[in-house]
Amino acid sequence: MGKPMGFLEYERKTRPEISPEKRIENFEEFHLALDKEECRIQAARCMDCGIPFCQSGVKYGTAFSGCPLHNLIPEYNDEIFQGNWKQAAARLLKTNNFPEFTGRVCPALCENACVCGINDTPVTTHDNEYAIIEEAFANGWITPEPPEIRSGKRVAVVGSGPAGLAVADCLNKRGHSVTVFEKADRPGGLLMYGIPGMKLDKSVVQRRTDLMEAEGVEFLLNADVGKDLSAGNLVDEYDAVVLCCGSRIPRDVEVPGRDAKGIVYAVDYLTESTKSVLGMIRETSMNAKGRDVVVVGGGDTGNDCVGTAIRQGCKSIVQLDRNPKGPEQSSASSWPLKDRIYRRDYGQEEAMALFGADPRMFSSTVKEIRKDEEGNVREIVTIQIVKSTDKNGRRTITEIQGSEETIPCDLLILAAGFAGCEDYVADSFGVTRAGNGTLKTGEGQYATNVPGVFAAGDARRGSSLVVWAIAEGRACAKEVDLFLMEYTNM
Numbered sequence: 001m002g003k004p005m006g007f008l009e010y011e012r013k014t015r016p017e018i019s020p021e022k023r024i025e026n027f028e029e030f031h032l033a034l035d036k037e038e039c040r041i042q043a044a045r046c047m048d049c050g051i052p053f054c055q056s057g058v059k060y061g062t063a064f065s066g067c068p069l070h071n072l073i074p075e076y077n078d079e080i081f082q083g084n085w086k087q088a089a090a091r092l093l094k095t096n097n098f099p100e101f102t103g104r105v106c107p108a109l110c111e112n113a114c115v116c117g118i119n120d121t122p123v124t125t126h127d128n129e130y131a132i133i134e135e136a137f138a139n140g141w142i143t144p145e146p147p148e149i150r151s152g153k154r155v156a157v158v159g160s161g162p163a164g165l166a167v168a169d170c171l172n173k174r175g176h177s178v179t180v181f182e183k184a185d186r187p188g189g190l191l192m193y194g195i196p197g198m199k200l201d202k203s204v205v206q207r208r209t210d211l212m213e214a215e216g217v218e219f220l221l222n223a224d225v226g227k228d229l230s231a232g233n234l235v236d237e238y239d240a241v242v243l244c245c246g247s248r249i250p251r252d253v254e255v256p257g258r259d260a261k262g263i264v265y266a267v268d269y270l271t272e273s274t275k276s277v278l279g280m281i282r283e284t285s286m287n288a289k290g291r292d293v294v295v296v297g298g299g300d301t302g303n304d305c306v307g308t309a310i311r312q313g314c315k316s317i318v319q320l321d322r323n324p325k326g327p328e329q330s331s332a333s334s335w336p337l338k339d340r341i342y343r344r345d346y347g348q349e350e351a352m353a354l355f356g357a358d359p360r361m362f363s364s365t366v367k368e369i370r371k372d373e374e375g376n377v378r379e380i381v382t383i384q385i386v387k388s389t390d391k392n393g394r395r396t397i398t399e400i401q402g403s404e405e406t407i408p409c410d411l412l413i414l415a416a417g418f419a420g421c422e423d424y425v426a427d428s429f430g431v432t433r434a435g436n437g438t439l440k441t442g443e444g445q446y447a448t449n450v451p452g453v454f455a456a457g458d459a460r461r462g463s464s465l466v467v468w469a470i471a472e473g474r475a476c477a478k479e480v481d482l483f484l485m486e487y488t489n490m
């Protein structure tokens with residue numbers, strides 16, 4: 001810790017943002033960088049508190065606190081303060097394969113657990129991570145590092161999202177020959193086609209996969225395992241197979257009028273938008289320009305759809321959130337967990353700037369979809385709900401009769417969550433699934449019921465976060481290495 005009283009001397013300052021009015025003109029990242037001296041001051045706020053809860057990554061009941069990757073946060077904060085940026089990058093890369101992703105999109109579980117945050121504002125750990133890795137790339141410190149010796153073992157990874165990339169990166173660096181099979185036309189999973197460019201520029205994803213390719217990882221694109229390629233062949237030809245195919249079954253809404261035209265799933269919508277921004281396709285029927293858009297789902301995915309629809313030039317936007325509106329302030333400290341106060345994400349801020357109101361209708365869901373004569377969605381009937389828990393601990397939802405509202409809609413985007421791994425992938429490998437549709441493994445383990453076949457990321461865990469996908473990928477790679485070599489030094 002370079003500055004013992006830094007946390008008393010300096011105020012928290014996060015990366016500046018382009019204003020909502022300006023940034024909605026394009027799909028470019030809108031978070032700017034702090035200069036190096038400002039980063040140094042922010043790093044000086046880390047008080048090396050003795051027990052770094054920020055890097056603990058522990059479970060409290062069903063909640064989780066601290067960094068799942070156990071990033072060495074006080075250590076790299078100190079390196080920034082001392083001006084040792086190269087050492088800071090070395091520290092960071094010890095635990096995190098892809099800080100350029102987490103430094104942009106991680107919700108920073110570490111900051112909820114920061115001791116400075118108990119009675120003040122937490123250290124800007126997330127932004128510091130971004131600063132370190134971008135400094136490392138800018139200075140040419142990140143260069144291809146292929147392994148010196150190959151083990152002769154071959155591993156197939158199915159899916160190139162953050163989990164698949166982490167597995168591939170770790171096993172390749174260990175000396176195994178890794179082929180990543182990806183059904184999309186570009187690698188990256190939801191990093192490429194899901195999370196929009198204003199949160200994570202696609203050149204950042206490409207920069208990493210190019211680097212991995214230069215290090216010897218082979219990417220086979222447009223390769224749908226279980227359809228174009230036989231699962232049996234992969235099992236026969238490779239020494240191990242790792243399924244990192246995500247949790248890609250979208251949850252539907254089962255209400256009258258669901259068969260209307262003009263209803264799309266969020267990931268399909270966001271994928272089309274990114275492809276159009278990248279110039280890979282022309283504008284499609286999914287484009288929100290001039291339309292009354294309703295997004296079903298109050299989570300991050302729904303917010304990304306709001307931000308995307310606004311950039312496309314929608315006429316109006318409403319987001320249905322089943323949860324009640326949180327309080328403006330928290331009465332008790334939630335440390336080391338996230339509090340549940342009312343917040344606005346970037347898309348909702350943009351809707352405020354453009355239309356003058358938060359687009360969310362809280363405690364609301366869709367009750368009916370109404371069509372015009374051609375079968376196109378025309379309006380949505382919403383209803384208010386109350387969520388509660390019955391005496392057996394089961395969650396119940398009660399509709400409030402008479403609370404129906406009718407709103408115009410000619411593009412309905414479903415962002416209601418995901419229901420696990422697609423059937424054909426699990427079935428083609430004969431992998432057993434858990435009740436929630438994920439691929440089943442032992443607790444804290446990655447081997448499936450099929451010998452030599454492993455699973456990691458959203459496919460195993462259920463839809464989660466990029467940081468968790470990377471953490472699962474790293475832990476799974478270690479288990480695969482042990483399986484291949486009968487010992488592991490990873």
Ligand SMILES: Cc1cc2nc3c(=O)[nH]c(=O)nc-3n(C[C@H](O)[C@H](O)[C@H](O)COP(=O)(O)OP(=O)(O)OC[C@H]3O[C@@H](n4cnc5c(N)ncnc54)[C@H](O)[C@@H]3O)c2cc1C
Pocket residue numbers: 105106107158159160161162163164165181182183184188189190191194195196199223224225226227244245246247248266267270300301304425456457458459463464465466467469
């Ligand atoms: C819109 C959206 C926004 C999000 N925003 C954030 C965020 O801001 N921060 C955050 O931390 N998390 C965010 N998440 C969650 C995060 O993106 C996921 O938790 C993470 O990407 C999961 O990684 P994964 O590698 O397990 O799966 P995925 O990223 O889903 O990758 C799975 C890959 O497997 C491929 N695949 C599937 N089946 C096959 C097959 N049969 N053959 C070959 N390839 C196959 C898919 O094409 C895909 O590329 C967001 C999710 C969504 C949907």
Ligand code: SF4
Pocket residue numbers: 066067068069070071073096102103106107108109110111125126129467
């Ligand atoms: S990966 Fe996420 S939780 Fe971990 S240190 Fe970085 S921002 Fe914090």
